[in-house]
Amino acid sequence: MNASTAIAPARIETERAAPCQAGARANPISAKIRSSGSACFRVLGASMFPWIRSGDFVFVRRSALESASAGEVILYERNQRLFVHRVLRRTVDESAGRSGSFLITKGDALDGKDAPVSEAEFLGRITRIHRGQRHIDLEFLGRILLGRFLAFVSPASFLAYRPLRILKRTFFA
Numbered sequence: 001m002n003a004s005t006a007i008a009p010a011r012i013e014t015e016r017a018a019p020c021q022a023g024a025r026a027n028p029i030s031a032k033i034r035s036s037g038s039a040c041f042r043v044l045g046a047s048m049f050p051w052i053r054s055g056d057f058v059f060v061r062r063s064a065l066e067s068a069s070a071g072e073v074i075l076y077e078r079n080q081r082l083f084v085h086r087v088l089r090r091t092v093d094e095s096a097g098r099s100g101s102f103l104i105t106k107g108d109a110l111d112g113k114d115a116p117v118s119e120a121e122f123l124g125r126i127t128r129i130h131r132g133q134r135h136i137d138l139e140f141l142g143r144i145l146l147g148r149f150l151a152f153v154s155p156a157s158f159l160a161y162r163p164l165r166i167l168k169r170t171f172f173a
Helices: 028-036 141-156 158-172
Strands: 002-006 010-014 038-044 057-062 073-078 081-092 101-106 122-131 134-137
Touching: 028 038, 028 057, 028 122, 057 073, 073 101, 081 141
Parallel strands: none
Antiparallel strands: 002 010, 010 038, 038 057, 057 122, 073 081, 073 122, 081 101, 122 134
């Protein structure tokens, strides 16, 4: 297995190297989702901790940007990097020559929001998490409601995470 860069600042493991397309290296995960409609891959990183942990496998299914709603966890590609983050809300942006619907996303453990996700960047929704022998279905009603709650409180997560990071640097650095 070789690793490709993804999930700020983590890696995603894939089974084989990506084919070259027009001189640029295409991400094999995004290519598989675009061609077959789904993929399962290992996430290495902490931007979605504790919802998605480093080493978890996630299953992503291709869907339309309009079907993604607040609280759902999505996969998108930007600058040949993949990101698994939570949707906070959908917005319409008519400025700077951009038009259409965009998603505002954020990693649960990150302080700031991401730049708006366009339809071209959007790959699909995460529907399941595989953690060891446990399978977590994100389409279950209880997890949908929890996801919406997390999307609601996520903009204030810096109030909890920032002091914890300071304590970690102070005592464990």
